[in-house]
Amino acid sequence: MRDAYGEALLEYGTINPNMVVLDADISSSTRTSNFGNRFPKRFFNLGIAEAGMVDVAVGLALGGKVPFVNTFASLLTLRAAEQVRTCVAYARTNVKLMGHHAGLSDSFDGPTHHSVFDLSVMRSMPNMTVIVPTDSVEMRKMVLLVAEYDGPVYMRINREEVPILSDERHEVEIGKGVRLLDGDDITIIGTGIMVSRCLEAAEELAARGISARVLEIHTLKPLDDQMVMAAAQETGALVTAEEHSIIGGLGGAVAELTTARYPVPLERVGIGDTFAESGPYPDLLDRYGMGVTNIVEKAASALSRKR
Numbered sequence: 001m002r003d004a005y006g007e008a009l010l011e012y013g014t015i016n017p018n019m020v021v022l023d024a025d026i027s028s029s030t031r032t033s034n035f036g037n038r039f040p041k042r043f044f045n046l047g048i049a050e051a052g053m054v055d056v057a058v059g060l061a062l063g064g065k066v067p068f069v070n071t072f073a074s075l076l077t078l079r080a081a082e083q084v085r086t087c088v089a090y091a092r093t094n095v096k097l098m099g100h101h102a103g104l105s106d107s108f109d110g111p112t113h114h115s116v117f118d119l120s121v122m123r124s125m126p127n128m129t130v131i132v133p134t135d136s137v138e139m140r141k142m143v144l145l146v147a148e149y150d151g152p153v154y155m156r157i158n159r160e161e162v163p164i165l166s167d168e169r170h171e172v173e174i175g176k177g178v179r180l181l182d183g184d185d186i187t188i189i190g191t192g193i194m195v196s197r198c199l200e201a202a203e204e205l206a207a208r209g210i211s212a213r214v215l216e217i218h219t220l221k222p223l224d225d226q227m228v229m230a231a232a233q234e235t236g237a238l239v240t241a242e243e244h245s246i247i248g249g250l251g252g253a254v255a256e257l258t259t260a261r262y263p264v265p266l267e268r269v270g271i272g273d274t275f276a277e278s279g280p281y282p283d284l285l286d287r288y289g290m291g292v293t294n295i296v297e298k299a300a301s302a303l304s305r306k307r
Helices: 002-015 033-038 050-062 073-078 081-090 118-123 136-148 194-207 225-235 250-261 281-287 292-304
Strands: 019-023 043-045 066-072 096-100 129-131 153-157 178-181 186-190 212-216 219-221 238-245 266-271
Touching (some): 002 019, 019 033, 019 050, 033 043, 073 081, 118 129, 118 153, 118 238, 186 194, 219 250, 238 250
Parallel strands (some): 019 043, 129 153
Antiparallel strands (some): 129 219, 178 212
């Protein structure tokens, strides 16, 4: 996904001369080095100074540039949170915040580098759009959309290899979910890396005679309220799946919507109220409750409470 991101930056950079890229001394990891080598006058390495980098990006945006800010998601959403809140979100500045090595994908660097509550932090900020691409194809398309979008955006970028679920025909629109699989008994709503596992879970449920609808939500904010509400009304039970704390992310967004408008049984798959240890990425996903089996079990729980 990060390779696709680096390629997309370079591609869009040739189209829009106002695009600028900022990095916090990790350009080899974020894949922004390709852009820097091609457009050295439009590339700014601010060093390990995330808060200052955000403020520099704000100045560039006010000068008519389209700045893409790059660093680890854990540092961008915590160490630079005040600058993001005040100078980007509150001022509604046209800054694009790229959170790299998101979720548990910076697996061996441990809890200080895992970003398991970045979505809840960014989603709670007014004026902030929050995006979690599912695969490298969607990532490439999102870079163009984000660059053309007028306003603050936070986008997650996974460090590890992720399954490719879409092709070039895949249409992406900020704020619009994607219906990947039809079903009538229950709806599984996934984001990011978890979408592929949602599809696997739907296959297991189908083998048990359960028809599961699968939705991909790449934009957590604004949430596709219409799609989620239709799923709640038509299937009567929901499961959300995300590589994030179950507090405040996709599950929280869906719960806030449905409890206010159309309450149905809802189960949330994600990281519990805990920090994760270091280890191989796939093992961490399974160990902390984000396996295909966990989705199937949560679906069975939601169905048992369905009226």
